[in-house]
Amino acid sequence: MxxxxxxxxxxxxxxxxxxxxxxxxxxxxxxxxxxxxxxxxxxxxxxxxxxxxxxxxxxxxxxxxxxxxxxxxxxxxxxxxxxxxxxxxxxxxxxxxxxxxxxxxxxxxxxxxxxxxxxxxxAPLADEVPGMAEHTESVIHIEQAERALAAYRAFLERPGPVVIGAAAGASMLGPLYEYAFLIDADLRRRNIRERVPITLVTPEPWPGHLGLGGEGTSRGAVTAALADTGIRVICNALTTRIDRDTIHVAEVTATGSVKRTHALPSAYSVYWPAFxxxxxxxxxxxxxxxxxxxxxxxxxxxxxxxxxxxxxxxxxxxxxxxxxxxxxxxxxxxxxxxxxxxxxxxxxxxxxxxxxxxHVPQRARWLSDMGTNGAAYQSEPQVPLRDVNWMRQGRWVHQAKVDFEKYFVNTIRLHPADEVTAAASSIAGLMTRALAGKNGGHDGPAGADLAGNGKPWQVRLPQGPGVELRALAESLGRAPDALAGELLAAAVSDAKSYLDPAAVDAMARARRHLLVEDLPEREPGAERRGGT
Known part of the structure; x- marks a missing residue:
């Protein structure tokens, strides 16, 4: 040493x-x-x-x-x-x-x-599979995700088979399933899903293995979700070569010998390389x-x-x-x-x-979006034998992932507690008074449905700000209600940056409570506790 x-x-x-x-x-x-x-x-x-x-x-x-x-x-x-x-x-x-x-x-x-x-x-090791870098998209980095979006929009003009896959040695495979389910949900919204066969290619020995082993409820839940959405899956898959419109895969047996080969047509493909x-x-x-x-x-x-x-x-x-x-x-x-x-x-x-x-034992927890639904997974510890191993599905997971994204991003953007706020900022002044326990202005102004969905929230503005808002909207050629919602969303985001960590945690708890309250139903899905 x-x-x-x-x-x-x-x-x-x-x-x-x-x-x-x-x-x-x-x-x-x-x-x-x-x-x-x-x-x-x-x-x-x-x-x-x-x-x-x-x-x-x-x-x-x-x-x-x-x-x-x-x-x-x-x-x-x-x-x-x-x-x-x-x-x-x-x-x-x-x-x-x-x-x-x-x-x-x-x-x-x-x-x-x-x-x-x-x-x-x-760094992705895409060169380990000939043709992967040239002929597939990726969502590992945000620049790649933006390129994948451009390719997806071009694909929608001429739909065809979709292949979502992972190379041998790939890790962090949760997003592999997530992306396949997101494409399924998006194509259904566009009413073209029946024209687009989706195949998921994975090196895992069974669906939902995720590199964790220890066959628990995840296998049955993931297999059922794939069947429900009509997504074909090939496991024990060794991707050998990728051409412009074809994915070549060798499906192997439990002993590693080639069981069969596949030449999968592809109009759009996204792949996870090894790292x-x-x-x-x-x-x-x-x-x-x-x-x-x-x-x-x-x-x-x-x-x-x-x-x-x-x-x-x-x-x-x-x-x-x-x-x-x-x-x-x-x-x-x-x-x-x-x-x-x-x-x-x-x-x-x-x-x-x-x-x-x-750092031993590690624990595994993550949330995967499936469009309007989602799946939450927890394994404690991460390696067998486990004391806790469960997977739950439901709309609440989709909401929870949205909530967690906003919470984490706002935590990174949180200002230090001792930072002096800008004197010229109306939001800074309002939050300073509010945090000091003073009445910072009119009670209850403001917003529409910030996310653009869910229950609308009636907003009553005093005459002065109301006239200013309508004038602003007219000058921009925007609907006042839509502009009010966007302005309020921006103001709330800025206001949150003045909270200290304890207040951010309190807000996250309140947000989760409100989201769960608004859900029309909760679907617990599959759950199992005990060693696996």
Missing amino acids: RNGRGFRRRCKETEMTHVVILGAGIAGVSAAYALKSRLGPDDSVTVVSDKPYFHFVPSNPWVAMGWRERADVAFPIGPYLESRGIVFIASGVRCIQPDIIQIDLENGDVLFYDYLLIATGT GGVRGVRSASDLVDARGLVVVDEYLRNPEYPNVFGLGACVARAPVEATPVAVGAPESVYSIQKAGEIAVQNILADLAGAPPVS
Whole structure:
């Protein structure tokens, strides 16, 4: 074990600690917020990312369907990090030199660190399947989701067979099913589903395996959902080649021999590749495995360099069980958050000379949208034998995922509690008075149905603002009710940014209560408790 701690020894005179985080996604930004709030005032946190924005990855399938705009789930992250005193550098990483605790950036900068937290996400290994990069779409990154949307809209002009698939070794397969169900729901809304056969191609040994193993209720529930929607599924599938309009698949037996081959016609296809490490991290051979993923122990530290931590999808994980076609381990926002808490705690423990906390056992939880329905899955612990393993379906899951997206994005955009609000902002003034317990204006003005669906909400504006609204709407050529709803949605979003974490949690609980209250029915679906 090498410690790579020369920089920390040089800084001991000032008792400063410098933590560098690579990646400004769900893992990196959450860890940066937590570390900055718990380190000392003289300590520093630097976030490095090759992308200047944060985006909420679980919403990519919605972006690819045109159900979300980029602005709904992606925004420049620098101002939010810097408002907390976190340094942000928009640059890719050229190389990591853990022996001299140095990071060389593509912009020419050189960083030294006491602790390094790698949370870069992954790079798709699409070249492992000939033709995948050229002839299929992807929703791994938001730019890919936008390209998939453009291709989908072109496909709708000339509908044909759809193939949604995953390559051997692919992980995080929940969105594979989610996207297939979303396309099914969208085509039904357009009344063209009967013209579009959908085939799901997966390396899993059975539907709903998800890289978790331990055959529980998920197999029956997922199989039933696929049958109900008329989606054909091919399991134990090894995708061998992809042509412009044909997907070539070898279906194997339990022993790995070829059972049959398929040449699937495709007018539109989306594929999940296997993942590897990003460039720059991949070159640090002492830190990564053969695919460039970061090697960590049960404390999320690299075994060779214990001041280097890995977090999120960039971490190397062994398969839960052997399968005829390789299936990677899953990941979710929940598991990333929990791992982030452990990584932060262990960095602080090391500073304090305390023992680290293990990240074992992990737990798996996620929400998958199915259009107007959805499926929620939980497994505790993630690897067999499990004490809890259940899956529930119902419209409430769809609502819960919408709610969670808004909650998480607003949490990332949350202003620090001590930040001074802009004096010129009417919303800032109103929220300041409201949070101080004062009457901030007229009671109960305002809104229409913000989401554009559900129960309409009657709005009564005083004459002055009402006239101003109608005049504004007329000048823009808009209907006053529609414009009022959009303005109110924007105002509510801005107002939430002034809440502290406790108030954000309270609002999330109230929102869930209101959403459940409005549901016409709740469908518990399949549930099972106990070992599997």
